[in-house]
Amino acid sequence: QKEVEQDPGPLSVPEGAIVSLNCTYSNSAFQYFMWYRQYSRKGPELLMYTYSSGNKEDGRFTAQVDKSSKYISLFIRDSQPSDSATYLCAMKGNTGKLIFGQGTTLQVKP
Amino acid sequence: GAVVSQHPSRVICKSGTSVKIECRSLDFQATTMFWYRQFPKQSLMLMATSNEGSKATYEQGVEKDKFLINHASLTLSTLTVTSAHPEDSSFYICSATQGGSNEKLFFGSGTQLSVL
Numbered sequence: 001q002k003e004v005e006q007d008p009g010p011l012s013v014p015e016g017a018i019v020s021l022n023c024t025y026s027n028s029a030f031q032y033f034m035w036y037r038q039y040s041r042k043g044p045e046l047l048m049y050t051y052s053s054g055n056k057e058d059g060r061f062t063a064q065v066d067k068s069s070k071y072i073s074l075f076i077r078d079s080q081p082s083d084s085a086t087y088l089c090a091m092k093g094n095t096g097k098l099i100f101g102q103g104t105t106l107q108v109k110p
Numbered sequence: 111g112a113v114v115s116q117h118p119s120r121v122i123c124k125s126g127t128s129v130k131i132e133c134r135s136l137d138f139q140a141t142t143m144f145w146y147r148q149f150p151k152q153s154l155m156l157m158a159t160s161n162e163g164s165k166a167t168y169e170q171g172v173e174k175d176k177f178l179i180n181h182a183s184l185t186l187s188t189l190t191v192t193s194a195h196p197e198d199s200s201f202y203i204c205s206a207t208q209g210g211s212n213e214k215l216f217f218g219s220g221t222q223l224s225v226l
Contacts, residue, residue: 041220
């Protein structure tokens with residue numbers, strides 16, 4: 001079993017839709033949770049960073065962490081074609097090593 | 111924001127040759143840089159952690175004699191793939207942090223290596 005599980009998709013939605021991206025994990029020691037956006041053949045870009053549980057909002061993006069369920073989510077409101085990319089979750093625990101999910105490919109159709 | 115520049119973006123080489131990839135932090139000093147490898151539709155796999163002025167720390171299964179890492183200054187780390195083979199073909203990405211922690215990584219744009 002992988003430490004971090006993420007559905008690779010692809011996920012296709014119409015423009016303006018609310019998008020929900022998720023990751024599950026098995027290591028209860030994870031304390032830091034990140035979401036990265038990666039455009040094709042480019043390096044990832046940090047979108048959201050959360051420590052421990054709770055919600056964090058930044059513009060159209062909301063990150064949620066539910067440590068009791070070992071489940072994190074990224075919500076994108078009013079999705080745009082420019083949001084089409086691969087979204088990677090990442091987590092870090094007491095080992096200091098960053099563990100990435102496989103990434104979910106999102107396509108927002110105009 | 112922090113900018114990490116990676117060069118070249120794409121390289122095609124013959125089997126047996128060596129390829130050097132450069133990673134520079136343009137507007138901050140990076141005492142630690144990380145090198146990742148990514149196969150299509152797969153996650154980022156950490157290859158090694160590069161510390162300025164000291165030897166890199168390699169992840170299990172990564173051949174240090176094949177993937178030579180040099181971090182000679184606070185703004186430059188290089189990865190040299192020695193005697194490249196077709197199975198080394200992959201997308202290589204470097205990253206760096208401000209302040210040393212790795213929660214907030216700034217990535218380079220990646221290098222697509224194709225070994226013929």
